[in-house]
Amino acid sequence: MSNFLKRAVQRLLIQKRHRSYEERIARQAVPYGVWLESLLEGERAETAEWKREAEAAGRAHLSVTVMLPQMFCECASDRDLRDKQGDLWLVTPEESALTEGAQWEVIRYFEEHPACGIAYGDEEDYYKPDWSPDLLQSFFYFGNIFAVRKELVERIGENAGEEWGLSEKARLYDLVLRCVDEVGWSGHIEKVLFACGGGDSVREREWNPAAGLGKDWGMEPEFDEIKRGHLYSDMEIPVEKERQELVSVIIPSKDNPAVLSNCIHSLREITAYQNIEIIVIDNGSNDKNKNRILQMRDQMREEYSFRYLYRPMAFNFSAMCNIGAGEARGNYLLFLNDDMEIVREDWLSVMVGKAAKSCVGAVGAKLLYPDSDKIQHLGITNIHLGPAHKLQFSSDKKEYYHGINRRAVNVSAVTGACLLVRREVFEQIGGFDERFAVAFNDVELCFHLLREGYQNVCCNQTFLYHHESMSRGFDAGEEKVARLHRERDLLYAAYPEMWNRDPYYSRKLVMDILDRGYEPACRFEEERMSERAEVISLEGGLDAVWYNECLYMGLEFTGDETAWRTGRSGGGDYYIQGWSYAVNVDNSRYEKSLLLKPVSLQERQGENGERLWKIPYRECWRPDFRENLPYIDHPALCGVSVWIRRDALPKGEYLIGYLWEDACSRQKLCGFSAETLRVE
Structure with missing residues (x-):
């Protein structure tokens, strides 16, 4: 075959790989709106099921009143007005932005947590931490949705909310701090109760933490005075x-x-x-x-x-x-x-x-x-x-x-x-x-x-x-x-x-990869991205010329299923998650496999004749690498997320590496990380 024809065929192969690359990204990437729609549907179904069970049991429920922040401040200082309201006050600047079933979810939370006097919920673009007193001293992170028991407001005093000269936001902030002073903590309703996407359908929405009816507030100097003298206020440090x-x-x-x-x-x-x-x-x-x-x-x-x-x-x-x-x-x-x-x-x-x-x-x-x-x-x-x-x-x-x-x-x-x-x-x-x-x-x-x-x-x-x-x-x-x-x-x-829990980092944010940003969980979810893979014996070893410093790699997790689920090894199949990319080459051209090499000294003395195992895998969509590596050619499918049967390998410890095989030429690249997998 002439060189001209070889180059023409190679160009066609490269174009085919580029099309495949974009198609695989489209199949794996879940738009935020699609994920959010599924999340809201699941939360609605869970609340509806609780409501049906409660009605079947004939349980009486707390009553709830939805009110604007201004109304909340007025009710706090006016007994007659306060007495006309329900058991729970759901405070939001825009009632129309409440998600379907939000009121029932508030009722459910307070009925299941009788010691809770005040609680806040999640918002469409703000998945909040659990109770964070120092964050509340920093700014009003309760945001656009919180609820409080009427009896708690009654306990904080007749003069609550009447401080002279305070703005509406300052009165609101002060009232919430007083409520927290009284009970010592706040609950967190880990459901999306407030969605402010405007006229767009949920499926069309994009992740935008800056969205909302208003920007974050409470960090401005005008709020410094009302933050003093509360249960969680910072201590004044003398200069002398x-x-x-x-x-x-x-x-x-x-x-x-x-x-x-x-x-x-x-x-x-x-x-x-x-x-x-x-x-x-x-x-x-x-x-x-x-x-x-x-x-x-x-x-x-x-x-x-x-x-x-x-x-x-x-x-x-x-x-x-x-x-x-x-x-x-x-x-x-x-x-x-x-x-x-x-x-x-x-x-x-x-x-x-x-x-x-x-x-x-x-x-x-x-x-x-x-x-x-x-x-x-x-x-x-x-x-x-x-x-x-x-x-x-x-x-x-x-x-x-x-x-x-x-x-x-x-x-x-x-x-x-x-x-x-x-x-x-x-x-x-x-x-x-x-x-x-x-x-x-x-x-x-x-x-x-x-x-x-x-x-x-x-x-x-x-x-x-x-x-x-x-x-x-x-x-x-x-x-x-x-x-x-x-x-x-x-x-x-x-x-x-x-294990797999942080009270100050929402589970609706990405947990399963080392994504450095604060992004929604749809970026990468192991249950959706992982696959079952076969282990193949690799005959003939690895050619020394395949080793290339242009190949970068990392392993984020290696261990058995029990370790992945609980943090402690104990059984189940093995899971390997990581990434690899190469500089100065078109990453989309390569078929990729994991390599497993026994760690024992005898089998590590030479590459040729050494028994190796190869695990071909479907590359995973990693938007974090595409964003962080703009100088790399086609890096978005650099992830690996595979499960292998527990009995697929002989017992022992294996060094983990990668093998890249160019689908458009005969070139191969390989290398090993410092990570190992122990098979027991």
Whole structure:
């Protein structure tokens, strides 16, 4: 065949692959409106079934009155008007935007939760967290839909809502805060009760968190005064050093004298909060670096100096922090990585104002990558795949999902790179769990605090720079990945209630992939995207020329069905989820397979003659990669989500890789990750 004819045939093959690529995306991608319609239908059916069962049982129901916010404020201060209303008051700025069955869902919730006095519901484009007192101090996140018992409003007093000079929104905000003061918490009705899509049919709607009858409000200065003096109000921090409580700053460090110096100098020179002591815990710097640290300490002015604890030991972040805490004198303990850089003077005052509250456990802050606006940490979100950093690498110049990167928010956990906690709380839970030497020690501490009834907070209205992982390097390589998995398994064995659950992150948002944005669950759902795949013995091994550094890969989950469902291995088929893409090639041209290679030394000595297994799979739609990799050619179908039978492979541990075979030429690409699958 002539070269001209070969090129012509190849062009036709490439065009066919491009058409197939777009068709597969169209089949897999679920538009938001279609997903929302299905969600609303399911919620309506569930409510209707409850209503039928209640009527069949002859149960009497609470009465409900739908009212505007203005009417709510008037009823709160007018007994005669109040007495004419129902048992429950459903407050919304637009009754026509209530979803079908919303009133019955409110009745159901309050009847099933007799101790609840006030509750808010979800909205079409705002899937809210569970009760978040610090978020309510940040802005009025109850939004366009909440309900309250009439008897609760009666209990907060005749003068409620009559404060002179307050705007309607301020009166509304003040009344809700008073209701919360009275009962101590708010319920969350995890159903969409308010939809403001206008005249468009539900199927035609697009995901738009900024939609609604009005923008978020309550964060403006005009509301500062009404937020003071309530049950969950932030504590006022005195400016004078002699009136400030002592904060002990505990800095684990080893062989990083220059980085440590930058951390301490920026801490002392920039921080407005002055009543601090600094304790450096060194787990074994070499003699040269140890002497440099001692020299730095001795040359500092007395008010800049620090205590230096030299304790040679294997790296164990938890043990180092506990040693530092044992030497600390302050009522507050701030655990700070040595690669942190202070850039704002208010950061510690803001954090102490949160940590001083009796309901608060751990407090963190927004962390940015150095000399940039790129986000590193806004709090830790506990998704199906484990603890994750949402919005990582996103620009902080933009405001995301109802201002989550601009406000103090309640979270499941904060990073130990900058974590503040009251000493009494830290000692109550026994400090850091030293079984978590490297990873998830901060998450374990925060999960423990949640279990004890505390709220964890991330102060995203201020920030620090974090020169991430300079303290110990990035987790990479088979040994480190295996350690990471062991500590993650240990985490969920200790806290099974936290597997695939985060009270501050709605299950209507994507949970099954590491999507860094706040997107609806229709982006990727394992039950919809996964497939059953066959394992094929790959004869002849892999040719060395197939290995290519242009192929990038990752595994998000490897384990059995019980581990996927509960967080603890125990049985069922095996599930593998991940992704792969290649640079400088057209990704749509390739047929893709997983590779499984035995980890045993004998079988890893050479590639040729080594028994390998191949798992061809249908590529999965991953909109997150298409959005985040604009420079990659056709990256949208880079995902893999496969189940394989438990008896499909011999027992053992397998290294997982990828094989790409060009459907338009004879080219092949392959590579292996550091992830493994253990078959038992």
